[in-house]
Amino acid sequence: MPRFPAHPFEPLNDGDKLKEECGIFGVIGLTDAANFVALGLHALQHRGQEAGGIVTYEPETGFHSERRFGYVRDKFTSAAVMKLLPGDLGIGHVRYSTAGSKGAAQIRDVQPFFGEFAIGGCAIAHNGNLTNAARLRKDLIERGAIFQSSSDSECIIHLMARSLQKTQAERLKDALRLVEGAFSVIAMTRTKLMGVRDPLGVRPLVLGRLGQGYVLASETCALDIIGAELVREIDPGEMVVIENGRIESSRPFGASKGRSCIFEQVYFSRPDSIVGGRSVYETRHQIGVELAREAPVEADVVCPVPDSGTPAAIGYAAESGIPFVLGITRNQYVGRTFIEPTDAIRNMGVRLKLNVNRSLIKGKRVILVDDSVVRGTTSRKIKDMILDAGAAEVHFRIASPPTAWPCFYGVDTPERSKLLAATMTEEEMREWIGVNSLKFISLDGLYRAAGEAQGRDHASPQYCDACFSGEYPIAPADKLDEGFKMKTAAE
Amino acid sequence: MPRFPAHPFEPLNDGDKLKEECGIFGVIGLTDAANFVALGLHALQHRGQEAGGIVTYEPETGFHSERRFGYVRDKFTSAAVMKLLPGDLGIGHVRYSTAGSKGAAQIRDVQPFFGEFAIGGCAIAHNGNLTNAARLRKDLIERGAIFQSSSDSECIIHLMARSLQKTQAERLKDALRLVEGAFSVIAMTRTKLMGVRDPLGVRPLVLGRLGQGYVLASETCALDIIGAELVREIDPGEMVVIENGRIESSRPFGASKGRSCIFEQVYFSRPDSIVGGRSVYETRHQIGVELAREAPVEADVVCPVPDSGTPAAIGYAAESGIPFVLGITRNQYVGRTFIEPTDAIRNMGVRLKLNVNRSLIKGKRVILVDDSVVRGTTSRKIKDMILDAGAAEVHFRIASPPTAWPCFYGVDTPERSKLLAATMTEEEMREWIGVNSLKFISLDGLYRAAGEAQGRDHASPQYCDACFSGEYPIAPADKLDEGFKMKTAAE
């Protein structure tokens, strides 16, 4: 009997990795802006693979909007689609699927959203999550607003439509003062490109320059692809309005101390992006170094779980002196998932993506370095593969602390009860996964790797680390309405 | 002014990597064979990305054939297509585009090819290249054969149709005794799965077992994905016929000493495939070790050109003690190419795929490890990117000898005059690429890395290395007819 139908396991990525929900990008002052936006979104594709959209403005023909399901490289690169998007000013958005239980994803949920106001049109692209969107939506509908999407981000457009302010920038401020949660927003009017980060700066946003033009993007890798240089990060709580080559900065929410998402460094951001003047790759490499110090073990090889565990594995190997090997090969032709799979293929799960290089693993004591453990199901499958290949011992080293709390700020997380670390101790997890040892980096170790020499400032943490610590810097109003329980003193 | 339109360069892969032309796979004795064939082809997708095809046989409904352009994961995984391919016996093929100058690729050129003979139907999937196909085709057409494709492999079907032998296996032998060149062939009739390698065994073919079923595949990674175990490699010059769970082996071409393609180990095969009992990854790692010994240089970091240069870079770093860094990030959302690109995007070339991690490179002396240099154009672009990122020095180390001769045995190579090493010395190449140093592994070093402790046996080489040595083990009849000049004593 063939073995594989006896091993029914789910696809690798289904719910076992946290998923960033969006990447955003905008340019002003560059001929054929849509080309640049498409390239920038392509570089940000890791932040959202389900769908993308681009809006441009051209004085003669007005605003133009194209929204499509699929990859940027497939849906936004033909001359035909670029012809539909003329103008020197444009913004774009890629999103991860958050299709609910009631049906398939719909194009009307794909950003940027556009509103035609009495003072002119405005398009917005939003990365993050509004924690009071349900409350706002209810209020707006009672006042006659008609929502076209199921997206919380649409609230911003309706709030702007009802603002009594005379300029788009002031209307955007009005709207954003009413929302709560995490947001990096790029907006455009007929003449302006605007960027805002919420007071804590949970989601990233950077400013770049290319020739006479300016660029706003989620990450610096999107500046690199078009050859733009990094000017600086937008500050938490800052708003910039760019028009006619001039940048105006303001603080619509007053003074604030940022707490950006530390998980961006562990997993979401591309390793070649720069955060705080330092490459994400270096932070990840340093996480491996810290892990090797915190949780050493005797072994023959250090092997990454591809691809996101690789820099930490290199760091671990360098610090420990144990040889680094690519013992697991990733099939580069796997997309997000096999569409409409047959049962036989569905059950193939991890094998469709990963294959163990037996001759490197057989008889060896293997240190596996992975970025995170969410539900733990993938960890088990990878352990099975490694043992099937004849490993003598398997030691898991995880480049993040235990993920014990859901994120409400723009990351797709399983509900708390599905998080392995919410229900088990480290030892229970080790046993459940079935490995010889399992160690997570400490929260302080993570902060040190991220450049905070003294580790986490527990009185006033430098980052948002709610998914590890349960300390939510913004109260999740809608979730509390739904019955979510915050961490108690006892936990 | 934006910088990038000033840097017009072509896409990364256009003609600057050698390309394998096919992967083949077949199973017998497994329920819903098409599912297994699809999985096997998915694992072999690196051997051919343009199109794929599957043929199955089921006693009630006969032979079924589906051929599609696109990836296996997109075109051969839906329940709908699998339903069209019933049966316990099936073969498949993935191919790389070799669309000529006269027009677009056509589905009729996609294998497997099928012929309905007087003794029943037969389908074949061929990896390799027939060096006397043009001569054979001319003869066959003069005798009334009607070719449906522009593929040389179709000759095999017509030769079989005209054979006077009484069995399909004997007809296949008849046909293959008339062809010259490199071929690994998988064929199927209503009851048999057959596999053959040419006398030199230029292209690979392995035999596996899964439950009561048997599997033939180009590489062992395709056995792994379905959980099959490797039985052995098919020998050069061997034919196996599998029917009712029994395997018959024969030597239709008489005794022969194999000379399999050494470039399979350098670049074509997946690193997790096993060749001669040893993983390709290990050979590549060892190439890096040999390179570090043959061509050491003082430097700060060893950085691979992703992804195929990585194992050699790890080996180089390990042997030299210089730190290994992933200084170049590959965008995993790039497919083969941006379809129908606009000019702006076309000119983006290498940036669409690769981005330098500046903070790792800036001010450093960098050893770049790449698998090969074909036309050299990509090497220049990568050097530009590394220098733009502020590298102090760039030293190229190449994991293969200079590629100075075209391959006529199933690999897509530029004509000789386009090969950089055919027209320049190593020093001229260094200068043209513009790096501080450039070193290729020696032919002997490559053989040693592949496990031949004494290096190349120049009297009777263990491998086909014509692309490096110009010593063609099979005279390329059609090419000689076209005017190709073999290596002279003087060269």
Place this chain on the structure above:
Amino acid sequence: MPRFPAHPFEPLNDGDKLKEECGIFGVIGLTDAANFVALGLHALQHRGQEAGGIVTYEPETGFHSERRFGYVRDKFTSAAVMKLLPGDLGIGHVRYSTAGSKGAAQIRDVQPFFGEFAIGGCAIAHNGNLTNAARLRKDLIERGAIFQSSSDSECIIHLMARSLQKTQAERLKDALRLVEGAFSVIAMTRTKLMGVRDPLGVRPLVLGRLGQGYVLASETCALDIIGAELVREIDPGEMVVIENGRIESSRPFGASKGRSCIFEQVYFSRPDSIVGGRSVYETRHQIGVELAREAPVEADVVCPVPDSGTPAAIGYAAESGIPFVLGITRNQYVGRTFIEPTDAIRNMGVRLKLNVNRSLIKGKRVILVDDSVVRGTTSRKIKDMILDAGAAEVHFRIASPPTAWPCFYGVDTPERSKLLAATMTEEEMREWIGVNSLKFISLDGLYRAAGEAQGRDHASPQYCDACFSGEYPIAPADKLDEGFKMKTAAE
């Protein structure tokens, strides 16, 4: 030299026929309502060919909406799409393209429109045209409404959203009391199917019954296709609300005397539909009889311009005693238009659709009966074809009075200066078209054919005939704002 490139003429239907802009349909109380809606819309396809949409409601899963470009038979008949539209209550819409100059038609302009109000969802399908939509839209946007379409019908949804009434029916009344123009509206909530006609009843709307269910439709032919029986026409100014098998009728606009569109009988409606208890076919046949009396001529054959001129031609032949022949054959495989035609084909124009049966026409004096003359370009082409075929004389008889004024009530008409009858006398038209004689039916003759024995009541006309008479029963507010000049006393 081929003759046809020398005859460059435009496609037959481009601007030379008036076009109805919509057909609407709704059912309540019938299992799998979407199937019935699809059939009803199929029967109404002649009222709009560009796009269609269906909305259904099912208690467990809520509202469902599918909108597509293309024919109902192609886009709304697969099991896959029907599965997306569950429920016993549904409405639908087919529309003719009115894509403006700024770009391609967009799916967001396709009805039914849907609004989620504080009191629940509501979908509407509108046939007609609001003559004060531009004014309303401006007001609504100033108050914060965000329009998603360029369609005037969307105003109705926004007006409903802002109504303070407590029920959907009252909100719909509130909204419709604010709009001006021609409208037949079908709306649905979670439990109700509603139908309304404007005070003049310009556009048609009928009520039918099928088993326990009720049906609303633009024409009776849409009742026939599902086997429903006609209950009655909805009165001008009437609103019906159907819920739980009960029908409530009201008069939200007070008492009114109807003036339905007489052109529906001449051209828009299907000949097998019943208006005022009489089939449209009979009216058209009678128009031919009246024409034969008003404008007799000696001739050999009476030939219709297919297909809409056929019943009048039969009537003309019967009354005059001149033989009826189908001298022009229509190619039934012509769709609306050849998509993306090459120049050669574009210039084929009328020949793609019509071919003259030479042997019936050669040497004959031919009476051609057509339904209307709008710009006159098609009439010229048909005359050319008839003369090319060797006709001795050509006499045009037109089944409607001269079309001299644009319609603002839901019919797509060229601007006034493009209407042949707005700029020429009958004799000038005859000369321009180039025929031996040209006669239009008189306005009184048309009224008689429609069953008004005394002809038109000039003091209080029984129908809207603004396109012939220039007497607009509803002042076209937006058009007057744009500068349109009403008929003066002098005209």
Place this chain on the structure above:
Amino acid sequence: MPRFPAHPFEPLNDGDKLKEECGIFGVIGLTDAANFVALGLHALQHRGQEAGGIVTYEPETGFHSERRFGYVRDKFTSAAVMKLLPGDLGIGHVRYSTAGSKGAAQIRDVQPFFGEFAIGGCAIAHNGNLTNAARLRKDLIERGAIFQSSSDSECIIHLMARSLQKTQAERLKDALRLVEGAFSVIAMTRTKLMGVRDPLGVRPLVLGRLGQGYVLASETCALDIIGAELVREIDPGEMVVIENGRIESSRPFGASKGRSCIFEQVYFSRPDSIVGGRSVYETRHQIGVELAREAPVEADVVCPVPDSGTPAAIGYAAESGIPFVLGITRNQYVGRTFIEPTDAIRNMGVRLKLNVNRSLIKGKRVILVDDSVVRGTTSRKIKDMILDAGAAEVHFRIASPPTAWPCFYGVDTPERSKLLAATMTEEEMREWIGVNSLKFISLDGLYRAAGEAQGRDHASPQYCDACFSGEYPIAPADKLDEGFKMKTAAE
């Protein structure tokens, strides 16, 4: 309860009309030949709706072939596809689906077929059916031919490939001398356009001229659409070879007296096509006249079953003096069939296509004129519709004799046992259909209407009328092998 699900009936056209299997067209000497071929095939679309193909030749780039499923207007009119078909010489084919029981229609069965012979390429388009194809195919396969399609027409290509003749024209003659059955063939080489009709001329073929170019087509309506003039019909048994503006005619099969298909006049050909110098419309009109004489009946209206019964109904009305009415309206938006219909829609059957105009029928004695009765199922449904609409009496008059025998010469007919007239007398048919009277035109009456003043020459019939008479002018070899029984002396 809704009535219609209680009336489950099949779609109108499924098996209840005979179907022509092909239309063919070719041009030489006209710039951008493919445009003309597309137009010609569009005019011949009634002869085959499933798929079409065009082959062209251009000296620089060689032969070009495009084959597609769908209508010509949809698949062969874009500039993109026309660009793929350059050259001044081209042929085309439209075909009706004859997909067998083993699976879906396949593009490889779509003509024209192309063969690359030692003396150059040749493409052929075939209308008709070869009655000895199975025998030929078996022979060819035994000799090593590899068939690519399941089409009998492919035999012609293989026979040409094996011919020892030195020219394509001679090879085509060689091939056609070996085949039996009905064939009109258009073929092209690099320089020649060729046309042949079988010795009996069963299927039609006409020659036209446009400027310096020549045209071959199944019917004259395809000349009309491109503005070509009719030169003459190709004679039965004639072959024409057109090259450099010169036409050579020969008689490869010796002298023969033609017997073209009389059903072409009754139903297949378009009414505006000319056969034997007379329009098909006139013949059909005259059939009505003959019917009125042979089978008069007292009634109130004559009503055609649209569309093919219309000319005969006009003739019947004219001869009988009973008023002609269009009592059944055809929905012009129905294509061949609703694709993938849901059950509810499948059961709608005839209502999707036809609707009775009740007010014209109610209380009337109705004469229904239809073209033919095959299985009789449609006749019953139409009778039901007419009676549902309140007709007092229904009298069927059929414009052809009883169809009692299958056609083996290129028409898709049910097997004999499914033909109503093969198993019932006229009175039994009348009763089964359920009408007040049922009369078919006599065979002599049909011949008279077709212009044979003396009726049928029973000793040597002027037409092939096997479907009515059972007298097969060519023995159907393959069918006899399958067990088909010819008419016996007793029948």
